[in-house]
Amino acid sequence: MSEKLKPCPFCGxxxxxxxxxxxxxxxxxxxxxxxxGLGSDCWQETPEEAAKAWNTRVADKRIAGxxxxxEEALESLEGSGFYASLAKKIHTVLHNRExx
Numbered sequence: 001m002s003e004k005l006k007p008c009p010f011c012g013x014x015x016x017x018x019x020x021x022x023x024x025x026x027x028x029x030x031x032x033x034x035x036x037g038l039g040s041d042c043w044q045e046t047p048e049e050a051a052k053a054w055n056t057r058v059a060d061k062r063i064a065g066x067x068x069x070x071e072e073a074l075e076s077l078e079g080s081g082f083y084a085s086l087a088k089k090i091h092t093v094l095h096n097r098e099x100x
Contacts, residue, residue: 003051010036015054017047027054 005015005027013031020026024043027050029036044050074087 003048003055005051006055008034008036010034017050025050027051 005017007013008015008029008031011029011031011034013029013034015027016030018026018028020043024045025047026043042053044053070090074090077083077087
């Protein structure tokens, strides 16, 4: 398999590829307490297709847009005492997070 699996979008645990009785593939979360999977309609023909489906994050584009708006808001808060400290922390989180 060429595509590395991203962590679970809900709990951050690793995902793993499961195989159905008819040899179809799906990625599910390895955590015993997290039930994340794509659902019965998301079985794929190959491990590569299953990995691609698992790694697709619909929210990624929305998050990128929100990050831009948050950056603008943070810039307006710089130098505002408590809010400046909070803005720096949020900025650090945004720019040091691992891309999921």
